[in-house]
Amino acid sequence: MSSGSSNQQIGRTALELAYELSFLRIFIAWEQFQEQTFARLLCGYIPRGRTQEPLAAGQQYRRTINDAELAILAGQQYRLWHNPTQVAARARAFFAGGSFELIIASNQAALIEFAAIRHRIAHAQDHARQEFDNATMSLASRRYGGARPGKFLRDWQRLVIPRRRWISVISSDLKNLAAQICP
Numbered sequence: 398m399s400s401g402s403s404n405q406q407i408g409r410t411a412l413e414l415a416y417e418l419s420f421l422r423i424f425i426a427w428e429q430f431q432e433q434t435f436a437r438l439l440c441g442y443i444p445r446g447r448t449q450e451p452l453a454a455g456q457q458y459r460r461t462i463n464d465a466e467l468a469i470l471a472g473q474q475y476r477l478w479h480n481p482t483q484v485a486a487r488a489r490a491f492f493a494g495g496s497f498e499l500i501i502a503s504n505q506a507a508l509i510e511f512a513a514i515r516h517r518i519a520h521a522q523d524h525a526r527q528e529f530d531n532a533t534m535s536l537a538s539r540r541y542g543g544a545r546p547g548k549f550l551r552d553w554q555r556l557v558i559p560r561r562r563w564i565s566v567i568s569s570d571l572k573n574l575a576a577q578i579c580p
Contacts, residue, residue: 413547417518424515427571428478439465444579450495481508500577518546
């Protein structure tokens with residue numbers, strides 16, 4: 398790419414990095430959605446077409462979002478929302494068999510794979526690389542050179558018409574889960 402060209406194109410590496418950044422923003426939005434919805438459910442919010450989340454024994458609905466957030470934090474500075482196993486366990490601690498837990502738990506495998514993509518973008522450890530490779534083998538039946546998430550996210554989902562890139566597939570899946578949790 399020449400610096401004097403008026404028709405400059407973004408390089409492949411920069412494009413893949415843009416896909417990775419976009420995915421991080423999508424995944425962060427998913428985590429925020431879970432956290433904010435959970436707090437509202439703990440205040441007794443009833444999503445359209447649903448019933449109120451039943452409380453677990455010993456729990457009570459909180460009066461304010463701030464009270465709910467403090468209860469969720471339980472003295473910690475923050476809670477992680479990327480791990481569906483932990484999120485479902487958190488839901489069980491506050492609610493008795495509610496739809497929030499059911500939706501997260503029933504989509505656990507996909508959510509673990511999506512979190513592995515996020516971790517590979519954010520972390521360079523061998524464990525993050527291995528989990529990413531496992532996720533892409535499960536989702537796309539292949540590994541991607543250098544375990545680069547941008548390559549995967551930009552790739553086309555195979556054997557599906559109309560063709561969609563993986564970033565679109567995953568963002569649609571997360572959007573659909575959000576709509577199930579809070580229609």
